[in-house]
Amino acid sequence: MTISISSVAKKFGDFVALDNVSLEVPEGELVALLGPSGSGKTTLLRILAGLELPDSGQVLYQGGDVTNKRARDRNFGLVFQHYALFRHMTVFENVAFALRVRKWLNPKVKERVNELLHLVRLEGLGPRYPSQLSGGQQQRVALARALAAQPQVLLLDEPFGALDAKVRQELRHWLRRLHEEIHITSIFVTHDQEEAFEVADKVVVMNRGKIEQQGTTREVFDHPASPFVMDFLGNVNVFQGRLQNGKAVLQGSDVDGLEFAYPDYPHQVARDAQIYIRPHELEIERRPNGVKSATAKIVRIHPAGPVTKIQLQTVPQGIALSAELSRERYEELLLKDGETVYVFPRRVRVFLPEYVI
Amino acid sequence: MASTLNRRVLAGFRLNLGGTLLYISVLVLIPLAACFLKAATLSPSAFWAAVSSDRAQSAFKLTFGASLAAALVDLVLGMLIAWVLVRYEFPGKTIFDSLIDLPLALPTAVAGLVYSSLYVENGWLGQYLVPLGFQFAYTRSAIVLVLAFVGLPLVVRTLQPVLEGIGVELEEAAASLGATRWHTFRWVLVPMLLPALVTGFALSFARALGEYGSVVFVSGNMPNRTEIAPVLIVARLEEFAYAEATAVAVTLLLMSLSMLAVIQTLESWTHRHEG
Amino acid sequence: MKAKSNLTVVSGAPRPRQDPWIVRIGLITAAVLSISLLIVLPIVNVFFQAFEKGVSSYFSSLYSDPDTRHAIMLTLIVAPISVALNTVFGVAAAWTISRFRFWGRGLLITLIDLPFSVSPVVVGLSFVLLFGLQGYFGVWLKDHHVKILFAIPGLVLATTFVTLPFVARELIPVMEAQGADEEIAATSLGASGWQTFWWVTFSNIRSGLMYGIILCNARAMGEFGAVYVVSGHIAGQTDTMPLRVEKLFQEYNNSGSFAVASLLSVVALGTLFLKTLLERRIQSERAVAAAPGEGKELLVSNTAGLASQTPGAAA
Numbered sequence: 001m002t003i004s005i006s007s008v009a010k011k012f013g014d015f016v017a018l019d020n021v022s023l024e025v026p027e028g029e030l031v032a033l034l035g036p037s038g039s040g041k042t043t044l045l046r047i048l049a050g051l052e053l054p055d056s057g058q059v060l061y062q063g064g065d066v067t068n069k070r071a072r073d074r075n076f077g078l079v080f081q082h083y084a085l086f087r088h089m090t091v092f093e094n095v096a097f098a099l100r101v102r103k104w105l106n107p108k109v110k111e112r113v114n115e116l117l118h119l120v121r122l123e124g125l126g127p128r129y130p131s132q133l134s135g136g137q138q139q140r141v142a143l144a145r146a147l148a149a150q151p152q153v154l155l156l157d158e159p160f161g162a163l164d165a166k167v168r169q170e171l172r173h174w175l176r177r178l179h180e181e182i183h184i185t186s187i188f189v190t191h192d193q194e195e196a197f198e199v200a201d202k203v204v205v206m207n208r209g210k211i212e213q214q215g216t217t218r219e220v221f222d223h224p225a226s227p228f229v230m231d232f233l234g235n236v237n238v239f240q241g242r243l244q245n246g247k248a249v250l251q252g253s254d255v256d257g258l259e260f261a262y263p264d265y266p267h268q269v270a271r272d273a274q275i276y277i278r279p280h281e282l283e284i285e286r287r288p289n290g291v292k293s294a295t296a297k298i299v300r301i302h303p304a305g306p307v308t309k310i311q312l313q314t315v316p317q318g319i320a321l322s323a324e325l326s327r328e329r330y331e332e333l334l335l336k337d338g339e340t341v342y343v344f345p346r347r348v349r350v351f352l353p354e355y356v357i
Numbered sequence: 358m359a360s361t362l363n364r365r366v367l368a369g370f371r372l373n374l375g376g377t378l379l380y381i382s383v384l385v386l387i388p389l390a391a392c393f394l395k396a397a398t399l400s401p402s403a404f405w406a407a408v409s410s411d412r413a414q415s416a417f418k419l420t421f422g423a424s425l426a427a428a429l430v431d432l433v434l435g436m437l438i439a440w441v442l443v444r445y446e447f448p449g450k451t452i453f454d455s456l457i458d459l460p461l462a463l464p465t466a467v468a469g470l471v472y473s474s475l476y477v478e479n480g481w482l483g484q485y486l487v488p489l490g491f492q493f494a495y496t497r498s499a500i501v502l503v504l505a506f507v508g509l510p511l512v513v514r515t516l517q518p519v520l521e522g523i524g525v526e527l528e529e530a531a532a533s534l535g536a537t538r539w540h541t542f543r544w545v546l547v548p549m550l551l552p553a554l555v556t557g558f559a560l561s562f563a564r565a566l567g568e569y570g571s572v573v574f575v576s577g578n579m580p581n582r583t584e585i586a587p588v589l590i591v592a593r594l595e596e597f598a599y600a601e602a603t604a605v606a607v608t609l610l611l612m613s614l615s616m617l618a619v620i621q622t623l624e625s626w627t628h629r630h631e632g
Numbered sequence: 633m634k635a636k637s638n639l640t641v642v643s644g645a646p647r648p649r650q651d652p653w654i655v656r657i658g659l660i661t662a663a664v665l666s667i668s669l670l671i672v673l674p675i676v677n678v679f680f681q682a683f684e685k686g687v688s689s690y691f692s693s694l695y696s697d698p699d700t701r702h703a704i705m706l707t708l709i710v711a712p713i714s715v716a717l718n719t720v721f722g723v724a725a726a727w728t729i730s731r732f733r734f735w736g737r738g739l740l741i742t743l744i745d746l747p748f749s750v751s752p753v754v755v756g757l758s759f760v761l762l763f764g765l766q767g768y769f770g771v772w773l774k775d776h777h778v779k780i781l782f783a784i785p786g787l788v789l790a791t792t793f794v795t796l797p798f799v800a801r802e803l804i805p806v807m808e809a810q811g812a813d814e815e816i817a818a819t820s821l822g823a824s825g826w827q828t829f830w831w832v833t834f835s836n837i838r839s840g841l842m843y844g845i846i847l848c849n850a851r852a853m854g855e856f857g858a859v860y861v862v863s864g865h866i867a868g869q870t871d872t873m874p875l876r877v878e879k880l881f882q883e884y885n886n887s888g889s890f891a892v893a894s895l896l897s898v899v900a901l902g903t904l905f906l907k908t909l910l911e912r913r914i915q916s917e918r919a920v921a922a923a924p925g926e927g928k929e930l931l932v933s934n935t936a937g938l939a940s941q942t943p944g945a946a947a
Contacts, residue, residue: 461850
């Protein structure tokens with residue numbers, strides 16, 4: 001059953017948390033609500049969970065309006081950033097909680113809890129207390145607990161935020177595999193772009209109470225709908241530019257005159273625009289290319305596993321540039337700090353001012 | 358945070374430690390030692406006689422029983438009041454919140470004076486309660502009542518910060534799992550409050566064990582009926598029966614101290630899951 | 633951004649933390665009723681009964697009775713002495729316990745709490761056993777014409793014993809929370825122990841100290857049991873205010889005893905008032921440790937005075 005969020009708005013005092021937000025989440029999908037803090041993603045999740053009431057708008061599910069339905073009647077599983085496990089209960093009792101509330105008989109409870117512990121790979125840890133488990137284990141218990149009463153929807157609020165980087169990685173893959181196993185409609189909130197991309201089918205990018213863009217991870221990354229999305233999804237180099245006659249020309253010292261084909265704007269009338277260049281779309285060469293390239297000095301090199309991030313400054317004005325090279329390319333060039341090189345973009349994105357909201 | 362290195366860096370360790378120890382020895386340890394010494398001068402049989410007389414027995418039972426009852430009353434009332442103060446808003450809440458501490462600041466003699474006066478036959482409350490059969494003056498119930506008064510803030514003030522500190526998420530998690538408010542309260546909140554409840558009970562109980570000033574006014578101090586152990590001690594003192602008085606005193610002291618030890622153990626036991 | 637659920641009026645279904653309104657009203661009523669019956673009513677009654685015979689009668693029972701006047705004066709002598717003694721002790725003990733770790737530290741903390749578990753009557757008794765005529769020091773005291781029991785020294789000792797923990801218990805958590813960093817910094821800048829204390833520590837613990845003092849004072853003025861035993865309750869000589877209340881009560885002088893009781897109640901209410909005022913300041917004192925930026929500013933301003941002192945200059 002699709003979850004339908006329709007024109008939901010929420011204010012806290014003067015602060016607008018959600019501004020007329022609408023979203024559809026088809027059954028069985030794993031959707032990420034991605035955005036910086038204050039974007040409204042957590043508020044939206046909480047409204048979905050029944051923990052907050054929207055000021056206006058509706059939440060529709062299974063054909064009915066559930067906006068006013070209490071959290072305890074919705075049967076949506078909820079997983080919190082800091083686990084919210086009941087510390088005085090064993091792992092077994094934590095997972096069994098929802099079943100006890102529904103007055104399940106002991107044998108059935110035992111069966112279901114063991115099934116769930118097996119699902120989250122924590123068999124045998126039933127008698128332990130949360131304080132005896134690691135963060136990753138606690139979060140898996142929290143998940144098992146949320147799934148106990150077979151909810152239709154799973155809601156996760158920054159579920160891996162409190163964990164170490166390595167554990168976070170593991171749990172991300174693990175959540176993905178779990179979803180593939182049980183196909184429960186899941187919505188999770190994160191501010192980590194990498195996490196959203198690795199785990200989710202669909203990504204909903206939010207900013208200041210609005211949805212900036214939604215789509216598959218591919219769509220959103222390759223075709224960002226706004227400067228915000230583009231910037232949020234990666235470090236980006238921004239320049240002023242001018243469009244004319246199918247060309248985009250950068251303006252400003254040191255990069256003045258750098259031009260590329262931009263067939264999307266074939267008109268004669270010149271137009272000012274912002275030009276965005278992604279770090280991995282910035283080429284570095286030791287010799288000036290035929291196409292006009294900018295001169296830059298290498299400031300710092302950060303090897304980061306499979307890619308190498310390079311910070312440069314244009315010469316002589318010193319505009320900061322971020323570039324990202326594959327390891328092979330970096331090793332090919334044998335770059336060193338302080339060297340002077342030539343940069344030019346392989347591809348640019350243009351946002352005309354009217355796109356900026 | 359402090360470390361043993363501080364001794365080399367910060368001044369005054371020896372001076373302050375020495376002064377502190379001296380002060381406590383002179384003021385606390387030596388007087389208490391005198392009690393034990395004096396009690397030791399009694400032969401075991403004399404000691405036992407002083408402590409096991411009918412009068413003494415009923416005094417001890419009353420002291421223990423009334424303190425226990427008062428602590429239980431405080432537990433229930435304290436939980437109610439702490440909950441209401443932390444979770445709800447209502448007009449005048451700040452005033453009521455600060456008034457909770459009155460039993461701590463008010464001299465026990467004043468408490469005893471006014472309580473006895475309120476519940477006698479023509480008192481403000483007594484005029485309604487006595488015809489209904491509720492005697493809260495010069496009875497054992499009067500003792501429980503005034504001890505409950507004295508110990509109430511101890512329970513409330515122990516519970517309040519703990520209640521305030523319980524994260525929203527736990528109740529939200531319980532609700533999302535389908536629990537009613539009552540179920541959440543009974544199975545999630547109360548177990549979390551258990552250490553504070555135990556501590557509050559312990560403090561209130563210990564306070565009540567030694568209470569004198571207020572009880573003296575409301576109980577009538579009738580031997581074998583409404584005489585608590587401290588009153589018995591004073592009575593013996595006034596008869597110049599120092600040794601007997603000390604025997605009762607030492608027993609009372611040992612009772613309080615051992616109760617506290619039991620409760621300390623209970624506390625660390627209930628804190629075992631504070632991962 | 634985590635939104636905190638609002639407990640004030642929310643339309644629609646109750647939020648997870650909100651109880652149904654019947655439950656709320658019921659519990660609030662029960663709580664308010666209990667507090668009113670147990671606490672408010674009695675304190676109102678004290679003043680009511682004190683002024684029952686009129687305002688002039690109230691003041692005359694306080695002024696014209698010499699024994700009552702003496703009792704008031706006695707309390708105003710004994711209580712401040714005890715409070716002063718316990719304040720010095722409290723500061724010294726808190727300094728030792730919060731700034732250092734040593735063998736027996738836990739024991740010391742327990743010892744400080746000990747007076748809470750001892751019945752005041754037992755306190756009085758132990759002093760009688762020490763200083764009474766048949767006490768361990770009785771003969772020595774008699775020979776040297778020193779009166780402890782049935783005189784002010786005895787009253788002070790008893791009151792000081794009973795109120796010993798108050799200041800220490802208030803200061804220890806405050807000083808623990810603040811940590812020794814500022815004082816260590818001051819020492820490294822050349823401050824002596826006293827300078828460190830007065831320039832750095834003292835300003836940080838002011839509110840906690842005040843709080844401990846007023847609690848100590850309230851308890852000291854109201855102490856009954858221990859003083860009852862050591863005073864011999866000789867009217868006009870060794871009766872403090874609480875003892876006077878009891879004496880007047882025994883004499884069936886209702887309005888008199890309530891008049892004195894009302895004075896003590898005023899002190900109690902004043903203590904509560906000051907307590908609420910100080911409560912907020914103490915929160916911020918404990919937060920000094922949690923706000924490193926703030927703490928540094930305090931540190932700089934406090935030690936600036938120290939740093940400008942040249943060695944050998946008058947402190």
